Amino acid sequence: MRRAITRAATIGFVAVAAGILGQKEWWRMLAVGSAGLSLFGLALFLNRQPTSPMLNAALFDLAVLVALLWLHFPPKSVVGP
Secondary structure (H helix, E strand, O other): OHHHHHHHHHHHHHHHHHHHHOOOOOHHHHHHHHHHHHHHHHHHOOOOOOOHHHHHHHHHHHHHHHHHHHOOOOOOOOOOO
């Protein structure tokens, strides 16, 4: 299950990159979903001492969520319709 969640989040972030490059409208929603899924996976399997990669992943996910949901960055006029 851990691999499935990790792979789904990774595939989501790769698709987000393709959406940004293609100036697609859906990339923001997919980025929020991928970051949420990644955080969920980290929290679900946090049964041991957190490692540096886990903390970095959590900080990245939180940065994506804050940037897109709270700060509304980047603006639609800059990236995507």
